[in-house]
Amino acid sequence: xxxxxxxxxxxxxxxxxxxxxxxxxxxxxxxxxxxxxxxxxxxxxxxxxxxxxxxxxxxxxxxxxxxxxxxxxxxxxxxxxxxxxxxxxxxxxxxxxxxxxxxxxxxxx
Numbered sequence: 088x089x090x091x092x093x094x095x096x097x098x099x100x101x102x103x104x105x106x107x108x109x110x111x112x113x114x115x116x117x118x119x120x121x122x123x124x125x126x127x128x129x130x131x132x133x134x135x136x137x138x139x140x141x142x143x144x145x146x147x148x149x150x151x152x153x154x155x156x157x158x159x160x161x162x163x164x165x166x167x168x169x170x171x172x173x174x175x176x177x178x179x180x181x182x183x184x185x186x187x188x189x190x191x192x193x194x195x196x
Contacts, residue, residue: 096122104195105131107178112195119192123184125149130177138188140168147182151175 099111099122107129113120119138125147133152142151144160151160153174160166168174 105129110195112192114191114196117189117191119188119195121184121186121188121192121195123182123186125178125182125184127178127180127182131175133173133175135171135173136192137170138190138192139170140174141187142166142168143185143187145183145185148179149182149184150177150179 096111099113101124102110102112104110107126108131109124111122113122127147142160143165144162146162149160151158151166151174153166153168154172158164158166159179
């Protein structure tokens with residue numbers, strides 16, 4: 088991103104990176120911003136990665152496991168996930184999340 092510019096989220100392509108998980112991705116020099124729509128019942132198995140991750144639930148209900156702790160996220164709930172921490176989750180309802188990764192998720196480019 089060399090020049091600041093106003094854009095619309097609707098103009099960013101949607102990619103289904105995992106079954107039922109639909110991503111709109113914005114990459115900067117240091118972070119990846121991931122707007123995710125998740126279909127009810129879709130799940131992401133426990134995994135880990137070198138990125139720190141901040142997850143914010145914007146809509147719906149999402150069951151998130153981080154390490155050995157599981158919690159039901161509701162709108163305005165967020166979790167800060169350290170690098171290499173095992174985590175995964177399941178959409179209880181249709182959901183919308185914002186995940187912020189640092190450093191950039193090159194595997195999502």
